[in-house]
Amino acid sequence: MLIKLYGAPSENPDARYSPAQCIGIRIGILSGNPDRQHISTSFVERQNLNLRMGVRRFTRLTNAFSKKFENHCHMVAIYHAFYNFCRVHQTLRVTPAMEAGLTDHIWSLEELVGVLDTKAAGAAA
Numbered sequence: 001m002l003i004k005l006y007g008a009p010s011e012n013p014d015a016r017y018s019p020a021q022c023i024g025i026r027i028g029i030l031s032g033n034p035d036r037q038h039i040s041t042s043f044v045e046r047q048n049l050n051l052r053m054g055v056r057r058f059t060r061l062t063n064a065f066s067k068k069f070e071n072h073c074h075m076v077a078i079y080h081a082f083y084n085f086c087r088v089h090q091t092l093r094v095t096p097a098m099e100a101g102l103t104d105h106i107w108s109l110e111e112l113v114g115v116l117d118t119k120a121a122g123a124a125a
Contacts, residue, residue: 001028002041055079078116086112 006020052058057066066072084096085107
């Protein structure tokens with residue numbers, strides 16, 4: 001866990017709407033035995049940003065706002081399946097699933113929907 005410590009805003013009236021300065025960090029280990037030099041929030045914050053930008057349901061003032069929690073959970077699952085199996089990432093030049101060795105090709109949307117249909121048909125039986 002990494003906690004950033006912020007200082008008070010400066011006395012400059014032009015800077016009163018500016019974010020406070022980060023004056024230090026506190027690192028704590030919640031579980032496991034991670035290397036303390038590699039503890040960072042960057043990966044989690046990037047994933048949160050990608051999710052917010054990719055799924056407009058996280059933006060409350062849109063038409064796509066989920067009123068039912070179950071629908072919200074389904075949309076997050078669909079987004080992550082698309083993100084990992086269908087979307088080619090710029091730095092990897094392949095999908096994360098291909099990089100992890102879970103698949104050998106980029107999935108089409110039809111293939112992803114086919115997996116969802118198969119799963120739904122199995123649950124209905």
